[in-house]
Amino acid sequence: MTVQAMTKEEAQSSGERIVNDFSMTVATMNGSGSQTSNLTLLRAMFKMGIPVSGKNLFPSNIQGLPTWYTIRASKDGYLARRETHEIIVAMNADTFGQDLESVVPGGAFYYGDHLKFEINRDDIAVYTFPAKKLAKDSGAPAALRDYVANMAYVGVLAHMIGIDMEQIKGALDFHFSGKEKPIALNMGVIEAAAEWAAENLEKQDPYYVEAMDGTEGKIMADGNTAAALGAIFGGVQFASWYPITPASSVAEALTINIGKYRDDLYEGGKTYAIIQSEDELAAIGMALGAGWAGLRSMTSTSGPGISLMTEFAGLAYYSETPVVIWDVQRVGPSTGLPTRTAQGDITQVAFLGHGDTHNIMLFPACAQECFEFGWKAFDIAERVQAPVFVMSDLDLGMNQWMTDPFEYPDVDMDRGKVVWxxxxxxxxxxxxxxxxxxxxxxxxxxxxxxxxxxxxxxxxxxxxxxxxxxxxxxxxxxxxxxxxxxxxxxxxxxLPESDIFEKEGATIGIIAYGSTHPAIEEACDKLEEDDLKADYLRLRSYPFRDEVQEFIQKHDKVYVVEMNRDGQMHQLLSLAYPEMVNKLVSITKHDGLPLNARWTSEAIQAEEN
Amino acid sequence: MAKVNAVGLEKNEYRGAPTTLCAGCGHNSISNQIIQAAYDLSLIPEDVIKFSGIGCSSKSPTYFLGRSFGFNSLHGRMPSVATGALFGDARLKAVAVSGDGDSTNIGIGQFKHILRRNAPMVYIIENNGVYGLTKGQFSATAEQGLTLKYQGANPYMPVDVIMEALVSQATFVARSFAGDATQVRELIKAALSHDGLAILDIISPCVTFNNADDARHSYGWAKEHQDPLHDFSFVPFEEEIEVEMVEGETRRVTMHDGSSIILKKLDEDYDPTNRKNAMDMIQQSYEEDVLMTGLIYINTEPDSLLDMHGLSQDEPLNRLGQEHLRPKKEAIDAVNAMMF
Structure with a gap:
């Protein structure tokens, strides 16, 4: 259940503490170097044992446009984006008014005192701190001052909500790979800011963190890095790619990491090649050529690149050439919202290619699964002699996910029916x-x-x-x-089997896939609190396996929840099971943001009522 | 008994399916010279890999080296498919056939990029200035003013394959004419010895749609205007013989594999290792309105694509097993430790 925020007075008078259950958003300007600060907060909280997720809402821009980084802390382990902002740190003049408005009543609003604005709310706690002065006093070189000014909010928050300084230091140590100079510089600002806060700020809101044991055995990773690492363990031999947000970091992570894990396995030379091609046509063309020549090959792209790859997808299907294509989806059609997330390429990819083309898709739902499909996709492609599309998205690919550790492949490579x-x-x-x-x-x-x-x-x-x-x-x-x-x-x-989560006495079914998984899980709990029990099937592959049909058969009504306008998976299910179309209800959201649980549960409730 | 070559194969073993191109098509002559060159060089057919795009020219790999693997890919996209496929087994000799439409209209992007990657491959452009399979439209190499039956006059300037290759840092650039079988064959042999991308722009007349005597890609015009830069011959490494080298009369270019190109002076001495010269020479051919043929430029120094990627080893990548491709079990701990 979402905690109903209380008023400032209530919070102060009751002295009630809301622990490890809030969403905290930092508003900055793109290119101002806040990413280190945000990751430091996220990692320190993670190391305190608090389940967290970190999501970057960024513009298609290098410098100057607003960007928001949201960290959700959840003692219950809910990792989806939360629709509310309990804490906001305002560092960007351009969005100050909007940020101030976004704080929930009873929430906390922090801002750097270089931003001269009138505060027109009295239902929240407001804290201001001298970010610039703290940066200047740190002795940082002038060129780095704006950058370290972002560390001031890390220090202030650390003191005000109770983040462990040792864990902050650990996070910086990790970030800077143990390099003493930057660690000391940043830590200096953080400590000074925390001291300043201790002397000058009085806690007026109820939001705190406390160490717990909710992250035992987990790691933090982004899906794109996980995909690349998975491919390395899958024995990838050829990768060709063309830069595109949000997919570039798949190939970049591959480039950075492959030598470390592979170069000692073979003395005869390299066992792989990675080529940045001239466009997406060439990217898939090269990958297809390599696949045909017997190499484990892949490319990675997003919607616009998928469009360009259409003709080659048909060739791969018809010539029966194994190749793995990662589609890290973003909002389309056309250039669309290049830095926002969606599940909008589903029907296009299912039939990508003219004529009667049918393609295989996999749907990873967490970073661990990106790793798993990173290697498994090669086995499937070579076994079936066909292109295999792994349908990730911006949220999964580029954001930090708390996830199970990557697991070593549990089966040997399957090279399929190759004869020598x-x-x-x-x-x-x-x-x-x-x-x-x-x-x-x-x-x-x-x-x-x-x-x-x-x-x-x-x-x-x-x-x-x-x-x-x-x-x-x-x-x-x-x-x-x-x-x-x-x-x-x-x-x-x-193909990977669906994951099915059943609740005793469930009356409805939900089918979803990919990065919406945390929101769907949480929505299922919310629905249960409102006495509506749902079984949930998480699709992991297409064409659909038998358990999908059985799941729909077992329920009178099945909600298909996804992040596109047209209900694309709903369309594919309707095509696959025309006799059960009346049971399928499409629930869609396509605002470019990761799905949240409240919207989902309310949308389903609205259909039920 | 039929004659066999040094590896004991008859010439028939180098043929493909019967051609379905028009009788008299220049492409058939080129296919024949590929067959002859492979036979003469005693290549094992399985050691050759063929590529093509879409069009009349791109159909022709079906008509030679039937025992070789090949990929007839997409229109204008052959270079990318070849680029990826070359990594499979670095020991194979690659022969690609494309056309002027395939390489200079729809495929000019991929054409330029495979040049800058110096992929080790013979890249033949069977250049006739016209689309054959779609029945007689202009290609980008058609000369300005060329008049075709259903198209009227071509208002645009032509693309020159050789110039494009030179500005894209191609390492082996030659032009020939399908009607000059000897030169075509010797150039193909030399190109097969080149450890990098070898562009052969071969004027290969389309007898059906573009063969009027005044058309720049016709038999008539080419025969009349061919102006060889030199008398070109190729001497394979195994057959190294004493060639009489006369200062100012003969040039020798030693190839990566030890074989030699011998250039005998005709009218003027021409140095094909100088790129600026090469461009000047092409410019001069425009001014003199001649079809300049021969080895226009060569540079055996640059790394090939496979060298650039450290992949020119003898054990083919596509025969490596799991032990060479999948990190050991312990590595998973290192990966997880790398995450936060």
């Missing part, structure tokens, strides 16, 4: 690239470099027969396309 010289020696009859020998729709594949005289074939996007020879015959075409849909059906068994 020895296999062809024992091959009966003529080798055919597209022969359905096993009856599962998945043919056997040879890759360039195979020296067997039977091995070679000419890959093409044009009509081909079972031996990869050019054909325009209608029956050859149909035969091949029917096999491809059979293969797609076979693929289901290799």
């Amino acid at each position: 010289e020895q296999d062809l020696e024992n091959w009966e009859g003529r080798y055919g690239r597209y022969l359905d020998k096993d009856g599962d729709g998945i043919p056997y594949r040879t890759v360039p470099g195979n020296k067997h005289p039977k091995s070679a074939w000419f890959a093409r996007g044009t009509g081909h027969d079972e031996y990869a020879a050019y054909t325009e015959r209608g029956d050859d075409w149909e035969h091949n396309m029917e096999r491809l849909i059979k293969k797609y059906d076979t693929a289901r068994q290799y």
Whole structure:
């Protein structure tokens, strides 16, 4: 249940403390260097054992436009964005009025005293502090002063809400990789600010943190880094990419980290190549070429890049070339809101490519799962000989998530049906690239470099027969396309199963996927408090596996919750299960912000009433 | 018994499916010279990898080296597919065939970028100034004023493949004419020895849509106006023979694999290792209205794409197993420790 904030007087008089249960937002200007401060707060609270999530709401801009960083602390372990701001730290003159207005009644508003504004609210606690002076007094070089001024709010907050100084120091130590000089400089400002607060500010709001044991065994990570690390453990051999927000950090994390984990495994040279291509067409073209040549290959992009990759997606599907494509979704159509989150590419990717193209999608819901799908996607792509799209989004990809530690792959690499010289020696009859020998729709594949005289074939996007020879015959075409849909059906068994969360006596079902998971979990609890019990199925892959159908069958009404306007997953479910369409209710939000639990539960309640 | 080459293969082993291009198409002559060059050099067909885009020219890899792997990719996107595929097995020799539409209209971006990456590959542009498969539209290499049956006169300036290649730092740049079988074949052989990207701009007339005698990509005009820079020949490493080198008359370029290009002076001595010269020479060909052919530029020094990525080892990347690709179990702790 959301804590009903009380008035300032109530808080003061009751002396009630609200501990580890609030949302704290820092309002700054893009490019002002507040990220270190925000991460320091987040990490220090995490190390105090408090479940936290950190979300950066940033503009498509390098410097000057407003940006907000929100940390949610939740003793109950809820990590979704909360719709309220209990604490706001205002450091940006441009948004001061709006920030002041956003604080909940009874909340706390902190601001640097260089911002000269009238405070027109008396229902909140207001604290002002000399950020600039503290920065100046720190002895920081002039060039760094604006930057370290952001450390002043870290120190003030540390004192006012009770963040452990040792943990702050630990966070800085991590951030600066143990480099003494920057740690000392920043810590100096933080300590001075905390002392200043102790002497000059009187606590008037109820929000505090206290150490607890809610983060035992967890790590903090962003989904894009996790995806890259997962790919490294998946044996990625080729990655090509083109810069785009919010996907760039997948390839960047790959570039930065791959050598550390891979270079000692092979003495003969590198075992991978990463190329920043000229555009997204070339990015997927290279990845497809590498996949065809037998390498574990990937590319990473977002919606506009996916649009450009369309023709190649069709070629990958039809030539049956394994390739992994990470789609870190942002708000579209068109350039859209490049720095806001969405789940808007679902139907496009499901059918990406002209003609009868069907694609496989995976839906990670936390950083750990980004790691898992980082390696697993290669196994699926090579097993099924098809492009595999991993549908992440900006919120999951770029924000800091508290997550389970990454787990070492629990199965060996599955390279699929690749045949080499020895296999062809024992091959009966003529080798055919597209022969359905096993009856599962998945043919056997040879890759360039195979020296067997039977091995070679000419890959093409044009009509081909079972031996990869050019054909325009209608029956050859149909035969091949029917096999491809059979293969797609076979693929289901290799895809991750849905996660199902059942509640005793549930009357409704909820289907959701991806980064909305924390909000859905919390919404389910909220609904239960209001006596509406929901079973929840979290989709992890498409095409849908059998348990999805069973889940819908078991419920009279199933809400499909997602972050796009048109209810795209609802559309795919409706296509897959036309006989159950009447049970499916689409609940959508598409404001570019991570989903929050209150909106979700209220939207479902509104449908129920 | 049919004649065999040094690896015991008959020439037939280097052929592909029968061509479906028009009789007399320049592309067929080029396919034949690829077959001949591969046979002469005693390449193992499985050691060659073929690429193409879309168009008449891009269909032709079906018609040669039937025992080689190949990828007939998308219109204008062959360079990217080839770039990725080259990493699979660095030992393979790559031969790509594209057309003027494929490389200088829809694909000019990828064409330029594969040049700056110096991907080790023979990149043949079968250049006829016209779209064949879609029946006779102008390509970007069509000369200004060219008049075609359904198109009227071309109002635009042409793109010059060679100039584009030179400004993009290409390391092997040659122009030839499909009607000059010997020069085409020798250039292909030399290009196969180049450890980097070799651009061969081969004027390859379209007998159906653009072969009027005054058209710049016609047999008639090319025959009449061909002006070779030198008498070009290629000597493979294994066949190294004493070539009489006469100061001022003969030039030798030693290739990465030890083979040699021998250039015999015709009218004037031409130094193909000087890029500025090369550009001047092309400019001069415009002024003199001739089809300048031969090895226009070569630089064997720069790293190839695979060198740039530290991947020119002998063990192909696509044969590495899990032990070389997946970090050890302990590494997962290091990864988690790296997170906060």
